[in-house]
Structures are given as C-alpha cells and as structure tokens.
Amino acid sequence: MDVTPSTSHWGAFSAGLDAEGRLRVNPHPSDPSPSPLLGNLPGSLRHPTRVAAPAIRRGWLERGPGPDQARGHDEFVEVEWDEALDLLAAELRRVRDAHGNEAIFGGSYGWASAGRFHHAQSQLHRFLNAFGGFTSSRNTYSTGTSAVLLPHVVGSADEVLRKASSWPTIVANTELLVAFGGVPEKNVFVTPGGVTRHHTPGFLGRLGERGVPVALISPLRADLPAGLHARWYPIRPATDTALMLALAHTLAAECLHDPDFLDRYCVGYDEFERYLFGAADGVVKDAEWASAITELPAADIVALARRMASSRTFITVTWSLQRIEHGEQPVWAAIALAAMLGQIGLPGGGFGHGYGSMGEIGDTGPDLRVPFLPRRANPVRQFIPVARIADLLLNPGEQYDYDGARRTYPDIRLVYWAGGNPFHHHQDLNRLRSAFTRPDTVVVQDPFWTATARHADFVLPATVPLEREDFGSGRRDTHLIAMHRVAEPYGRARDDYAILSGLAERLGIGQRFTEGRTPRDWLEHLYGEWRQSLLSRGVEVPAFAEFWSAGEYRLPAQNADRTLFAEFRRDPVRHRLRTPSGKIEITSEHVRSFGYADCPGHPVWLEPREWLGGARATRFPLHLIANQPSTRLHSQLDGGAVSQAGKVAGREAIRIHPADAAARGIAEGDLVRVFNERGACLAGALLTTDSRSGVVQLPTGAWFDPLGSLCVHGNPNVLTADVPSSRLSQGCTGQHVLVEIERYAEKPPVLTIGSPPMITREHPPNPDGTHARG
Ligand SMILES: Nc1nc2c(c(=O)[nH]1)N[C@H]1C(S)=C(S)[C@@H](COP(=O)(O)OP(=O)(O)OC[C@H]3O[C@@H](n4cnc5c(=O)[nH]c(N)nc54)[C@H](O)[C@@H]3O)O[C@H]1N2
Ligand SMILES: Nc1nc2c(c(=O)[nH]1)N[C@H]1C(S)=C(S)[C@@H](COP(=O)(O)OP(=O)(O)OC[C@H]3O[C@@H](n4cnc5c(=O)[nH]c(N)nc54)[C@H](O)[C@@H]3O)O[C@H]1N2
Numbered sequence: 001m002d003v004t005p006s007t008s009h010w011g012a013f014s015a016g017l018d019a020e021g022r023l024r025v026n027p028h029p030s031d032p033s034p035s036p037l038l039g040n041l042p043g044s045l046r047h048p049t050r051v052a053a054p055a056i057r058r059g060w061l062e063r064g065p066g067p068d069q070a071r072g073h074d075e076f077v078e079v080e081w082d083e084a085l086d087l088l089a090a091e092l093r094r095v096r097d098a099h100g101n102e103a104i105f106g107g108s109y110g111w112a113s114a115g116r117f118h119h120a121q122s123q124l125h126r127f128l129n130a131f132g133g134f135t136s137s138r139n140t141y142s143t144g145t146s147a148v149l150l151p152h153v154v155g156s157a158d159e160v161l162r163k164a165s166s167w168p169t170i171v172a173n174t175e176l177l178v179a180f181g182g183v184p185e186k187n188v189f190v191t192p193g194g195v196t197r198h199h200t201p202g203f204l205g206r207l208g209e210r211g212v213p214v215a216l217i218s219p220l221r222a223d224l225p226a227g228l229h230a231r232w233y234p235i236r237p238a239t240d241t242a243l244m245l246a247l248a249h250t251l252a253a254e255c256l257h258d259p260d261f262l263d264r265y266c267v268g269y270d271e272f273e274r275y276l277f278g279a280a281d282g283v284v285k286d287a288e289w290a291s292a293i294t295e296l297p298a299a300d301i302v303a304l305a306r307r308m309a310s311s312r313t314f315i316t317v318t319w320s321l322q323r324i325e326h327g328e329q330p331v332w333a334a335i336a337l338a339a340m341l342g343q344i345g346l347p348g349g350g351f352g353h354g355y356g357s358m359g360e361i362g363d364t365g366p367d368l369r370v371p372f373l374p375r376r377a378n379p380v381r382q383f384i385p386v387a388r389i390a391d392l393l394l395n396p397g398e399q400y401d402y403d404g405a406r407r408t409y410p411d412i413r414l415v416y417w418a419g420g421n422p423f424h425h426h427q428d429l430n431r432l433r434s435a436f437t438r439p440d441t442v443v444v445q446d447p448f449w450t451a452t453a454r455h456a457d458f459v460l461p462a463t464v465p466l467e468r469e470d471f472g473s474g475r476r477d478t479h480l481i482a483m484h485r486v487a488e489p490y491g492r493a494r495d496d497y498a499i500l501s502g503l504a505e506r507l508g509i510g511q512r513f514t515e516g517r518t519p520r521d522w523l524e525h526l527y528g529e530w531r532q533s534l535l536s537r538g539v540e541v542p543a544f545a546e547f548w549s550a551g552e553y554r555l556p557a558q559n560a561d562r563t564l565f566a567e568f569r570r571d572p573v574r575h576r577l578r579t580p581s582g583k584i585e586i587t588s589e590h591v592r593s594f595g596y597a598d599c600p601g602h603p604v605w606l607e608p609r610e611w612l613g614g615a616r617a618t619r620f621p622l623h624l625i626a627n628q629p630s631t632r633l634h635s636q637l638d639g640g641a642v643s644q645a646g647k648v649a650g651r652e653a654i655r656i657h658p659a660d661a662a663a664r665g666i667a668e669g670d671l672v673r674v675f676n677e678r679g680a681c682l683a684g685a686l687l688t689t690d691s692r693s694g695v696v697q698l699p700t701g702a703w704f705d706p707l708g709s710l711c712v713h714g715n716p717n718v719l720t721a722d723v724p725s726s727r728l729s730q731g732c733t734g735q736h737v738l739v740e741i742e743r744y745a746e747k748p749p750v751l752t753i754g755s756p757p758m759i760t761r762e763h764p765p766n767p768d769g770t771h772a773r774g
C-alpha cells in the first residue's frame with residue numbers, strides 16, 4: 001500500500017488505498033493530539049452522495065433560466081461536461097450582458113477543503129474577477145459581529161482575534177481564567193487549512209496540572225475539558241452581558257477598578273460607569289439585577305468580581321457569544337471589564353477572543369504567510385455582509401444599514417457557489433428555500449449532493465483533495481504539507497480549477513485565468529515565488545522537487561508572543577491603537593453617531609427580540625444552543641463514520657436535561673420533534689445533567705433533509721431566525737433560538753439525504769459502471 005501525505009482542516013495525515021481499494025488514514029506522526037474527525041475520511045471518499053457527473057435541473061433545461069418554485073424539488077438530468085460548460089458559459093454571458101456583473105453573486109462563503117491552490121472560493125473569485133467581477137460578501141459567519149465592532153473599540157479585529165496571549169503565557173501567568181463560553185476542546189482541532197501539530201489540547205492539560213482556577217461561564221458543562229480546576233456558572237444563554245455589567249458594577253462600587261489604566265489607555269469610562277449606576281435609565285446594573293436575568297446567585301457574582309480584582313485574570317469570550325442578537329455587547333462589555341481590571345497587555349491578563357473557538361488562537365506556531373493563489377481585484381464594488389444572503393435574494397432594491405452606511409441590495413440573477421453550503425450555514429432554511437427560487441440560475445460546484453446542490457440548476461462535480469495535488473498549511477501551522485494524489489477522481493468529477501478553466505476558455509478569458517499553467521505548474525510557480533521571498537530573508541527553503549518528495553517542509557519557528565496590547569501598554573503614544581482616540585474606546589462617539597438603538601455608544605444590556613418571559617416564550621420555552629458539532633466540521637463528511645456514530649435513532653442527537661425530558665414524557669433514545677413557528681426538525685434524544693435545565697443543545701451540520709417545512713434529519717437552522725446581530729454589523733445570529741420539543745410518536749419518515757436525488761441518465765454509464773469521459 002502506497003502511503004502519501006495530505007492534510008485537512010482538522011489536521012495532517014497520511015493516506016493510502018489498501019488491496020481492496022479502501023482508504024486508510026493515519027495521523028501525522030508528530031501530532032500530539034490527532035483529531036477524531038480523521039475517522040470521517042475513509043467512508044466519504046466513495047460515499048453514494050458523491051456527485052458522479054455534471055447534472056442540470058430538468059426545469060432549467062426545459063424552460064431555461066428564470067425564477068422557479070420547482071428549484072429544490074425538481075429532478076436532475078446528467079449531461080456531458082461539454083454540454084454543461086457550453087450552456088453555463090452562455091448563461092454567464094447572457095446575465096453579464098443584460099444585467100451587468102453586479103447581477104452575479106459570487107460570495108461563495110464556505111470552508112471547502114484544505115489545500116492552498118485548489119481552494120474553491122479563491123478559484124471562483126479569480127475566475128469571476130477575470131470575467132469582470134461579481135457582487136461579493138464581507139466578513140464571516142464565525143466572527144461577523146466582532147469583525148465590525150472591534151475596529152471601533154480597539155482599532156483592529158485581526159490583532160485581537162489572532163494575536164492575544166499564547167497558551168503557554170497563560171499557563172505560566174494567569175491566576176484566574178474567566179471563560180465565557182468555556183474553552184470547548186471539541187473545537188480546537190480545527191483551523192482553516194489544518195495544523196500538523198495540535199498543541200492546544202496539551203496546553204489545556206498543563207492548565208489543569210498547574211491548577212489554574214477556571215470560571216466556566218456557560219449553559220453547558222462540556223464546554224471545558226475534564227481535569228481543569230473549574231467552577232461552573234450555568235448561566236442562562238444570551239445573558240452574559242448582564243453578568244459582565246454586574247461584575248463591572250461591583251468593581252466600580254467597591255473601588256476595585258484601576259482608574260489609572262482607564263485614564264491612560266481608555267476613553268469613555270465615565271459615561272459607562274454612569275450607566276452602570278443607573279444614571280440614564282434608573283436601573284442599577286448590580287449583582288441583584290443581573291441575578292434575575294442570568295439566574296446566577298447575586299453573591300456568586302459579587303464574589304467572582306472580587307476574585308477577578310485580586311488575581312491576574314484573563315477574560316476569554318468564545319466567538320459563539322457574538323453569534324447572537326446584539327452579539328456586539330458581550331464582546332464590548334468584556335473589553336470594558338478587562339480594562340477596569342487594568343491588566344490588558346500584562347502577560348496572562350486582559351482580554352482574549354476565540355480561545356477554544358479554534359486551534360490557532362493562543363497557539364505558538366509560526367505566524368507565516370504560506371503560498372496562495374492570487375484572486376486579483378474585483379472590479380465590482382457591490383457587496384453584502386455575508387449573513388444577509390436571503391435578504392439579498394428576496395429584496396432587491398431594498399435599503400439596509402451596515403457599519404454607519406446606508407446600502408442597497410442589488411438585483412441578483414445568477415448565484416455561483418463553490419466550496420460552501422448555505423443550506424448548512426444559513427438561518428431559517430425554509431426562508432432560504434424561497435430565496436433560492438428567485439434568481440434566474442443557481443450554480444453549485446461541490447463533491448457531494450449537499451442540500452445546496454439539490455437547490456441548484458447546475459451541479460458540477462468537484463474532486464476532493466485526495467484526488468488531486470496541492471500543498472496545505474493552516475494558521476500557526478508548523479509545517480507546509482505536500483498533498484499527494486491518493487485516488488482517481490470519482491466518476492467524472494473535475495478539479496474546480498479544471499471546471500473554471502473550461503468556462504474561461506469558452507468566455508475568452510482562458511489565458512487570464514490559467515496563465516497557461518497546469519495545476520502542477522501552478523504549485524511549482526506559487527511555491528517558487530514564496531521560496532524566493534523567504535530566501536531573500538535568509539530562510540533556507542528546499543526547492544520544490546525536494547519538498548514534494550519529502551512530503552513536508554518544517555516552517556521556521558517564530559516568537560509567538562508579540563501582542564498588540566503589550567506594545568500599547570508599554571508605549572500608548574508610539575503604539576497608539578487605530579481607533580479615533582488611539583485608545584481603547586469603552587464609549588465610541590463614532591458608533592454612537594450612527595444612531596443605532598440596537599448598538600449604542602457603549603456596552604449595554606439589550607433584551608433579545610424573542611425572549612423567555614414574553615408571550616412567545618410560553619409557546620417555545622426551551623433555549624436551544626446550535627453550536628459547532630464535535631463529530632465533524634460543519635456539514636462536511638456527515639456520512640462519515642464518526643459523524644454517523646453520533647446519531648441517535650438515525651437523526652442528529654439533541655441533548656436535553658432529564659427534568660425537561662420528563663416533563664414531556666421523553667426518554668433517552670426517543671425520536672423527538674423540535675419546533676417553533678418557523679419550522680421543525682426531528683432529532684434523537686440524549687439526556688444529560690451537563691446542561692442547565694431549560695437549555696437544549698442541537699449542533700449544526702446534519703444534512704438538511706426537508707419534508708415540507710420539517711427537516712427529518714435534525715438541522716437546527718430550520719428553527720433559527722434570519723435576523724442580524726444589529727444594524728452595525730449585520731452578523732449571523734444562528735447560535736440561539738427558542739423552541740419546544742415533543743416526542744415524535746408517528747412512523748419515522750425515511751431519510752433521503754444519504755443517497756443522490758432523482759437523476760435521469762441521458763448518457764447511461766458503461767457496462768463496467770464507469771462513465772465515458774466527457
Ligand atoms: N445555527 C448555526 N449556524 C451556523 C453556525 C452556528 O453556530 N449556528 N456557525 C456558522 C459558522 S461559524 C460557519 S464557519 C458556517 C460554516 O458553513 P460552511 O463553510 O458553508 O460549511 P461546510 O460544511 O464546511 O461547507 C463546505 C462545503 O464545501 C464543499 N467542499 C469541500 N471541498 C471542496 C472542494 O474542493 N471544491 C468544492 N467545490 N467544494 C468543496 C463541502 O462538500 C461542503 O459542501 O456555518 C455557520 N452556521
Ligand atoms: N469539531 C469542530 N470544531 C470546530 C468547528 C466544527 O464545525 N467542528 N467549526 C470551527 C469554526 S468555523 C468556528 S467559527 C469555531 C466556532 O467557535 P465557537 O463559536 O466558539 O463554537 P461553538 O461550539 O458554536 O460555541 C462554543 C460554546 O459556547 C457556548 N455558548 C453558546 N451560547 C452561549 C451563551 O449565551 N453564553 C455562554 N456563556 N456560552 C454560550 C456553547 O455551549 C458552545 O459549546 O469552531 C471551529 N471548530
């Protein structure tokens with residue numbers, strides 16, 4: 001068995017096909033904590049849901065482009081590549097000539113696969129840029145709210161997200177870790193591009209060995225690995241801001257804050273303090289007040305504040321906290337709280353964001369740019385904040401607010417997606433379904449028959465990394481990995497590059513897109529340029545052939561602990577922040593000037609629209625947390641063994657507190673219906689006392705399998721609301737939703753998502769089961 005190197009978003013590995021043609025996967029030998037998600041790879045390579053050949057929706061073939069209610073219900077017709085590419089090239093030209101490049105939505109948000117050259121979104125953007133541009137998307141579902149807020153508060157999102165204290169510095173210096181959303185170990189195996197050595201689980205182990213006390217503030221106890229010295233504060237979801245304000249109030253009321261730090265490094269504290277004391281609204285944000293909202297005892301809140309003031313305290317906020325309505329507030333309030341403690345910029349003190357959200361955060365690996373495919377500039381300036389996709393398709397011409405600007409949605413005629421799964425990632429999927437009926441044409445490139453592919457007109461089968469050559473590396477990775485080909489492409493699948501090259505040729509932009517290079521030429525070219533830039537800085541890097549046959553290159557080590565805040569603390573004039581004041585803005589006059597009631601000039605407590613206690617909540621009294629799955633990356637490889645092993649009654653598992661289950665006559669292993677007014681899904685019940693009662697947890701990523709407005713598989717995004725975090729950031733709010741649950745006593749509907757949709761084969765396969773090459 002030939003064994004060759006490769007990598008994935010969840011880590012590097014080697015792979016080969018055994019004598020029976022089965023994929024064997026082994027983690028990279030130097031990975032101290034390989035990801036369990038590697039187990040999803042073998043069963044996925046030849047899974048029946050791979051797209052075998054180009055397919056076009058029958059209604060589109062028969063009636064041509066145009067809005068169509070049948071999209072998502074229709075059958076598909078398999079066609080030859082030439083036919084698919086000829087038709088699609090003509091359609092791209094039609095849309096551009098009749099409506100302009102702005103009418104093409106090519107945001108194509110999504111994680112695709114590891115590999116720097118065959119990165120699907122980069123490939124698509126490069127192609128569409130060569131074609132004259134497209135309406136794009138900004139920010140991410142991950143940190144869409146923080147990415148807009150943080151530049152106003154600390155002058156930069158990236159520096160705060162990616163370059164706070166390293167884990168070893170925290171282990172060595174921190175006396176109290178206050179972890180909002182915990183440090184969920186399930187998430188730290190993942191980094192975009194993948195890392196070769198997963199250090200974070202080891203760092204968390206050392207945190208436990210050193211006995212560093214952790215305040216776990218989360219509705220779920222599982223958000224912190226066992227073995228840490230934790231005290232669990234089972235907070236009511238979405239109320240962290242109230243807790244932070246009460247902690248801040250206690251510090252101010254007991255004079256435990258640091259006036260010198262606030263004076264020298266911050267602006268706007270006085271106004272924030274007046275708000276804490278109730279000057280503006282008559283509400284004192286003390287521990288008693290917060291206790292009623294958070295359902296944590298007031299005495300615990302006061303005690304925690306005192307402890308924070310007497311320790312070197314590191315406050316971390318996972319990204320999930322900003323993936324909710326008013327998601328700006330917990331992030332901003334945590335910064336204000338850390339500023340009051342006066343420890344920002346000290347080793348192991350201050351504020352961090354995303355510790356436990358991703359492997360790269362706090363990792364010590366080199367922070368080095370690795371080779372990548374240039375996308376070139378987009379001539380079209382039109383964009384949307386990424387999570388406004390359904391609004392864009394449903395409301396052309398409508399105005400909306402974003403970061404101080406008033407913007408207008410363009411009229412989209414063609415949607416082109418490669419490497420993302422909006423029917424996984426977006427909220428209110430029944431609304432998204434109707435949004436997807438609106439464009440003239442929807443194109444999806446994916447290796448799998450995802451729910452998004454099933455809502456397309458053109459489905460173009462892409463290869464997976466094991467079927468092509470590439471190199472890969474993640475942020476803070478220690479290695480650049482040569483990704484060798486392990487298997488032949490499935491059916492008639494082609495690389496995204498080959499598909500787009502075929503379109504580019506037909507559209508007269510072939511040379512601009514390919515520059516005359518094969519994929520191997522590109523790898524050598526991109527590597528060669530990168531190598532030259534490192535050589536010129538005195539770093540020895542092997543030639544491509546040597547790198548390729550070695551299978552990896554060990555990246556040069558770098559100092560991990562250069563942090564923005566340490567420099568700012570040392571010299572706030574020379575290292576002034578890129579905010580209007582140059583300081584940390586506890587109050588931002590600029591944000592205030594936008595006049596947004598849902599994000600005023602300093603951190604405030606704002607009740608969510610759908611809120612427990614309101615009339616709606618009596619109908620939907622359970623708070624559902626739709627967080628990241630522990631058994632896969634998003635929706636990827638849901639058919640793989642690890643993901644499948646986590647299912648209950650064949651559906652995604654929902655975790656329910658025994659008291660909530662008993663009140664509804666639900667037992668472990670039961671099939672349940674989770675519902676609200678937007679939709680419903682089935683799920684398999686798991687009972688646990690590791691969540692507070694009133695809170696249920698159903699992770700994202702079960703492939704959407706609609707039967708009317710019911711998802712029979714367990715995708716929580718049929719339940720979530722398609723509303724933005726605020727007018728400031730327009731970020732994703734998918735993390736929370738209110739629901740009710742009942743036992744599902746009817747005959748379970750069959751899952752259809754595990755096999756391909758209805759496909760007519762106009763060109764039947766050869767007798768040996770293979771397809772003629774198109
Ligand atoms: N309710 C709720 N929803 C959420 C979240 C939440 O917390 N709650 N979290 C959000 C977050 S943070 C994120 S990042 C998003 C993730 O959303 P996505 O990034 O859209 O999810 P993925 O499942 O990773 O989708 C990647 C797709 O790319 C395809 N793909 C893989 N390799 C290739 C390739 O080489 N070529 C092509 N053409 N395609 C390829 C895969 O098959 C898959 O369909 O979800 C968001 N949605
Ligand atoms: N295994 C795996 N790892 C992943 C991913 C994956 O799909 N699978 N996706 C990756 C991606 S793209 C991203 S962006 C990151 C996302 O990183 P995060 O957004 O941080 O991840 P989540 O798991 O959604 O949420 C973390 C925890 O926050 C807690 N939480 C939720 N709501 C609240 C609240 O109101 N208050 C408090 N205090 N806690 C709350 C939940 O219990 C949850 O487990 O994860 C990355 N890591």
Ligand SMILES: [Mo]
Binds near residue numbers: 140141142143
């Ligand atoms: Mo994400």
